[in-house]
Amino acid sequence: MDFKQVLTTLITVLLTISLILTIASAYKQQRTISTLVNLSDVSSSIITRLTTEEMTFVDPSGEKQVYVIDADKAKSIPFKRTIGSYDFEFQMSILYRIENYEFSIGTFGPAPPNDRPTCSIDVSCALWMEGRLLPAKLRVIVWMD
Amino acid sequence: MDGGKVIAGKTQGDSVDGLNKLGAADVLAIAFMFILLIASTMIIHAYSFLPLNSAMDRQIELKTEHIYKTLELAHVYPYAISYSRAACEILLLSTPTIAENILRLRFFEILEFVCPSGYGIYVNFCHENNSWGIIYPEGSNFSETQFTKKGTITLAAAGGAYAIVKVELHLFKL
Numbered sequence: 560m561d562f563k564q565v566l567t568t569l570i571t572v573l574l575t576i577s578l579i580l581t582i583a584s585a586y587k588q589q590r591t592i593s594t595l596v597n598l599s600d601v602s603s604s605i606i607t608r609l610t611t612e613e614m615t616f617v618d619p620s621g622e623k624q625v626y627v628i629d630a631d632k633a634k635s636i637p638f639k640r641t642i643g644s645y646d647f648e649f650q651m652s653i654l655y656r657i658e659n660y661e662f663s664i665g666t667f668g669p670a671p672p673n674d675r676p677t678c679s680i681d682v683s684c685a686l687w688m689e690g691r692l693l694p695a696k697l698r699v700i701v702w703m704d
Numbered sequence: 705m706d707g708g709k710v711i712a713g714k715t716q717g718d719s720v721d722g723l724n725k726l727g728a729a730d731v732l733a734i735a736f737m738f739i740l741l742i743a744s745t746m747i748i749h750a751y752s753f754l755p756l757n758s759a760m761d762r763q764i765e766l767k768t769e770h771i772y773k774t775l776e777l778a779h780v781y782p783y784a785i786s787y788s789r790a791a792c793e794i795l796l797l798s799t800p801t802i803a804e805n806i807l808r809l810r811f812f813e814i815l816e817f818v819c820p821s822g823y824g825i826y827v828n829f830c831h832e833n834n835s836w837g838i839i840y841p842e843g844s845n846f847s848e849t850q851f852t853k854k855g856t857i858t859l860a861a862a863g864g865a866y867a868i869v870k871v872e873l874h875l876f877k878l
Contacts, residue, residue: 570734577741585748592756599759603766610770626773656817657781680763682770683818685777692786694778694814 591676594703598678601642602701605649606682609636610697616687627685628653628697630664638668639704646704655686655695677702761850764820768851768875771818771825775873776857780810787814791829792857792869794836808838815840823850826874829857831867844878851875 609628613636616629630653640647652665671677679700686695775787783790785801787810793800794807802810815825819840826846828837839846853873860866 567730574734574737574741581741581745581748585745585752588749589752592752596755596759599756599763603763607766624777626770627777656814659813661817682767683774684770685774685779691781691784692777692779693781694774694817696818 594676595678597645598647598676598701598703599680601640601645601647602649602678602680602699604642605640605647605701606680606697606699609651609699610682610684614697624687627687627692628695629687633665633667636667647701648704649699649701652698653686653695654681654698655688655693657693671700671702675702764823764875765851767820768853768873771875772853772855772871772873774818775814775827776855778814780807787811788829788857788871789859791827791836792831792859792867795829795831795834795869796859796867804836811838812840812842820875822878824876824878826872826876828872828874830870830872841878844876846874846876849874849876 611625612623614628614632615623615625616627617623633651633653636651638649638651640649648669650666650668650671652663652667654661654663656662677700679698681696681698683694683696685692777786779785780787780790780802783802785793787807790800790802790807791811793802794804800807811827815827815838819825824839824841824844824846826837826839826849828835851874855871857869857871858866859869
């Protein structure tokens with residue numbers, strides 16, 4: 560086998576290995592992105608449910624005020640959810656603002672894990688506090704159980 | 705006959721030598737394979753980010769809806785009137801509950817609080833030929849509007865009179 564044949568074989572082997580590594584890397588990246596997309600959609604779903612259903616302030620007439628949250632309800636909501644046959648957990652906190660000062664309530668729920676991917680989302684809403692509707696942000700961190 | 709065999713032998717030997725040579729065509733083929741490999745890698749990686757970008761867009765769409773509702777519901781401290789209603793009063797009333805300069809300041813503060821990082825917000829209230837708007841961050845260009853939420857606010861007065869104010873909220877990438 561002369562030098563040229565060795566060179567051709569080496570290049571072929573190099574190309575094949577590169578192709579296999581590319582495919583393996585793309586597959587791994589695709590799986591990571593798929594997990595992140597799933598987590599992102601689940602966090603959107605959870606936070607929508609919180610602001611429009613579970614955390615909503617109920618006025619004295621018994622009517623639910625959508626997009627107005629009541630911080631007192633944070634302690635009574637479940638922090639484990641099953642969505643699409645997968646189990647998820649989340650942690651929640653509330654930030655609100657009076658004039659130029661920011662305050663926070665919480666955190667509520669278990670601490671996020673260090674060994675799994677998590678997704679954080681915050682949405683603005685109104686917070687019912689002492690007869691006032693204050694601008695606030697509800698923040699959740701979601702991970703797969 | 706012998707001469708013919710020699711000629712035939714030379715011809716066969718030459719063609720085998722020719723195949724073993726690394727010619728320009730072979731170099732081009734290898735170079736093309738490398739280019740193809742790099743291009744396919746880049747395409748695969750770029751394509752795999754598309755679902756993540758779509759998920760981010762869905763989150764921003766959700767945030768746009770929530771920002772609109774927050775302006776509609778949350779009160780301007782220490783008044784008992786919402787941000788959107790206060791802006792409508794600027795358009796409709798000669799003596800609004802909150803003066804325009806104070807409201808502009810308060811609006812700027814709330815937009816700073818609710819605005820997602822890397823984005824800007826433009827809110828415009830329009831009644832007939834009058835309009836009142838605010839943009840955060842100040843002086844940013846909102847031509848590339850990504851997410852828009854439109855709605856109306858109805859203000860009723862004593863005696864059955866009412867006015868409808870159109871509201872537009874644009875969330876745009878900075």
